[in-house]
Amino acid sequence: MINIKEVIETNTMIQEMNLDVRTITLGINLLDCMSDDITKLCDNIYHKIVMTAKDLVKVGNEIEREYGIPIVNKRISVTPIGLIGASSCKTIDDFVCIAKTLDLAANKVGVNFIGGFSAIVSKGMTKCEELLIRSLPIALKETKCVCASVNVGSTKTGIDMDAIKLLGEIIHQTAEETKDFDSIGCAKLVVFCNAPDDNPFMAGAFHGISEPDSVINVGVSGPGVVKRALEEVKDADFEVLCETIKKTAFKITRVGQLVAKEASKRLNIPFGIIDLSLAPTPTVGDSIAEIFETMGLEKAGAPGTTAALALLNDQVKKGGVMASSYVGGLSGAFIPVSEDQGMIDAVNLQALTLEKLEAMTCVCSVGLDMIAIPGDTKPSTISGIIADEMAIGMINQKTTAVRLIPVIGKKVGDVAEFGGLLGHAPIMSVNKFSCESFIKRGGRIPAPIHSFKN
Amino acid sequence: MRRTIITVLGKDKVGIIAKVCTFLATNNINILDISQTIIQGFFNMMMIVDINESSKEFQDISNELEQIGIELGCKIQMQREEIFDKMHRI
Numbered sequence: 001m002i003n004i005k006e007v008i009e010t011n012t013m014i015q016e017m018n019l020d021v022r023t024i025t026l027g028i029n030l031l032d033c034m035s036d037d038i039t040k041l042c043d044n045i046y047h048k049i050v051m052t053a054k055d056l057v058k059v060g061n062e063i064e065r066e067y068g069i070p071i072v073n074k075r076i077s078v079t080p081i082g083l084i085g086a087s088s089c090k091t092i093d094d095f096v097c098i099a100k101t102l103d104l105a106a107n108k109v110g111v112n113f114i115g116g117f118s119a120i121v122s123k124g125m126t127k128c129e130e131l132l133i134r135s136l137p138i139a140l141k142e143t144k145c146v147c148a149s150v151n152v153g154s155t156k157t158g159i160d161m162d163a164i165k166l167l168g169e170i171i172h173q174t175a176e177e178t179k180d181f182d183s184i185g186c187a188k189l190v191v192f193c194n195a196p197d198d199n200p201f202m203a204g205a206f207h208g209i210s211e212p213d214s215v216i217n218v219g220v221s222g223p224g225v226v227k228r229a230l231e232e233v234k235d236a237d238f239e240v241l242c243e244t245i246k247k248t249a250f251k252i253t254r255v256g257q258l259v260a261k262e263a264s265k266r267l268n269i270p271f272g273i274i275d276l277s278l279a280p281t282p283t284v285g286d287s288i289a290e291i292f293e294t295m296g297l298e299k300a301g302a303p304g305t306t307a308a309l310a311l312l313n314d315q316v317k318k319g320g321v322m323a324s325s326y327v328g329g330l331s332g333a334f335i336p337v338s339e340d341q342g343m344i345d346a347v348n349l350q351a352l353t354l355e356k357l358e359a360m361t362c363v364c365s366v367g368l369d370m371i372a373i374p375g376d377t378k379p380s381t382i383s384g385i386i387a388d389e390m391a392i393g394m395i396n397q398k399t400t401a402v403r404l405i406p407v408i409g410k411k412v413g414d415v416a417e418f419g420g421l422l423g424h425a426p427i428m429s430v431n432k433f434s435c436e437s438f439i440k441r442g443g444r445i446p447a448p449i450h451s452f453k454n
Numbered sequence: 455m456r457r458t459i460i461t462v463l464g465k466d467k468v469g470i471i472a473k474v475c476t477f478l479a480t481n482n483i484n485i486l487d488i489s490q491t492i493i494q495g496f497f498n499m500m501m502i503v504d505i506n507e508s509s510k511e512f513q514d515i516s517n518e519l520e521q522i523g524i525e526l527g528c529k530i531q532m533q534r535e536e537i538f539d540k541m542h543r544i
Contacts, residue, residue, distance in 0.1 A: 001487060001502065002459065002502070002535060002538045002539060002542065003489070004489045004490070004491055004498065004500040006538055006541070006542040007459055007461060007500045007538055008461075008491075008493070008498060008500075009542075010537060010538050010541050010542070011461060011531070062513075065513060065516065066512055066513075066516075066533065066534050067533055067534055067536070067537040068531055068532075068533040068537065069537060251541045251542075254540040254541050255537060255540065255541060257540065258536055258537060258540045
């Protein structure tokens with residue numbers, strides 16, 4: 001039987017170390033909503049989402065209450081709209097109309113984000129997908145909960161450089177359209193390489209075509225718990241360090257597994273995966289950077305940071321895999337600058353630069369996430385940063401992502417305020433040399449060779 | 455039987471256990487195990503209970519216990535046992 005020590009340990013993790021379930025994300029297939037009439041399509045989408053997700057928030061709140069574990073977000077992901085809109089969307093306005101429909105449906109069921117305003121263009125864009133991408137500045141300006149993503153490359157297909165060139169311009173336009181709110185539109189747009197079909201985390205969640213009709217995916221979190229556990233083994237060697245992370249990750253993930261199974265049972269929707277991620281929040285003590293400091297680095301970004309992140313990421317997976325029957329999504333440590341107070345401090349002290357972050361993305365779960373850059377950064381430079389990150393993903397057979405926010409009217413040294421879970425971010429300096437001629441070539445980067453690995 | 459864990463956390467004083475136990479008895483909730491400890495001067499109590507025979511719903515019992523906690527000046531929480539079981543047992 002459970003003893004008092006174990007009960008106190010669990011409750012201390014929740015109450016003092018910010019252990020929570022970061023998100024229950026309900027994936028909904030919209031393929032059966034397709035129609036050649038845009039009004040009918042929007043109508044179908046609205047009703048399918050509202051019907052499928054009507055109890056999501058209620059059930060989430062019940063589980064939260066009964067188990068005493070905070071479930072911070074309840075969210076929805078849908079089939080990439082680039083596919084759904086194919087038969088009826090002839091203009092940018094048609095796509096904006098779908099985005100608004102998603103926003104309305106999300107509001108109706110009470111979720112805070114809905115992901116899947118997405119296009120998968122790893123090898124090339126269809127006319128329709130290009131229209132969706134071109135609709136992003138207005139769609140993201142005129143909606144609140146809609147999250148967009150574009151997958152521009154994969155290890156199997158190579159990288160679509162035309163899409164990357166276009167996205168540099170689109171990210172800049174999105175920043176312009178939402179400049180009154182520190183270009184927040186860009187915080188809802190992720191560019192991916194090797195995007196997973198079952199990611200529950202925003203802004204990159206979508207319900208991939210390999211998925212069933214509806215599915216429950218859960219993202220766990222708990223950087224604070226890992227940090228506290230590591231404080232107990234401050235001077236121990238790497239074996240002890242790794243074992244401690246693994247055991248902690250196991251405990252965190254088991255809670256996620258419990259919540260996912262329970263939500264699946266109560267909603268009568270199959271359980272998909274647990275995303276084993278350490279997702280920080282702006283709250284002090286809930287930070288990946290603070291884990292690095294506990295490991296012995298003066299600040300995130302110091303030499304050794306990439307090694308520290310690599311071992312953290314790997315041990316989280318090793319501990320988590322045993323705790324859950326199905327693991328998927330992005331699984332690993334997130335290093336978003338704006339959502340992590342320790343990272344913000346490291347940037348302000350110039351311990352952490354964009355280039356070091358890029359190196360860290362080779363071994364973390366995602367990529368350059370929530371990074372504010374000067375508003376006058378050229379679209380081609382944004383495309384260049386995206387291309388670099390996509391290349392890391394393509395060659396290393398991992399998911400990489402870019403969520404850059406060129407904050408219009410702000411320069412290095414200023415701070416962008418996004419509010420809520422998105423936090424605030426110092427504007428980071430970007431390499432001033434041009435890549436314009438490289439980006440304007442157009443075409444594709446071929447898929448990499450899978451032998452001669454060096 | 456779905457076992458439920460009740461935890462009481464606060465400054466030690468006369469009558470905490472009495473008041474909680476009276477509430478449980480009134481609501482036909484059977485106590486299976488009780489343990490307590492003092493950590494950093496704070497009173498920690500854990501009860502494992504069976505609420506199956508109670509006519510009240512989980513949510514209502516939980517809310518009423520929370521209210522009793524406020525009256526006693528301590529924090530009372532009720533959680534399903536599985537969260538502890540999953541975390542600490544393979």
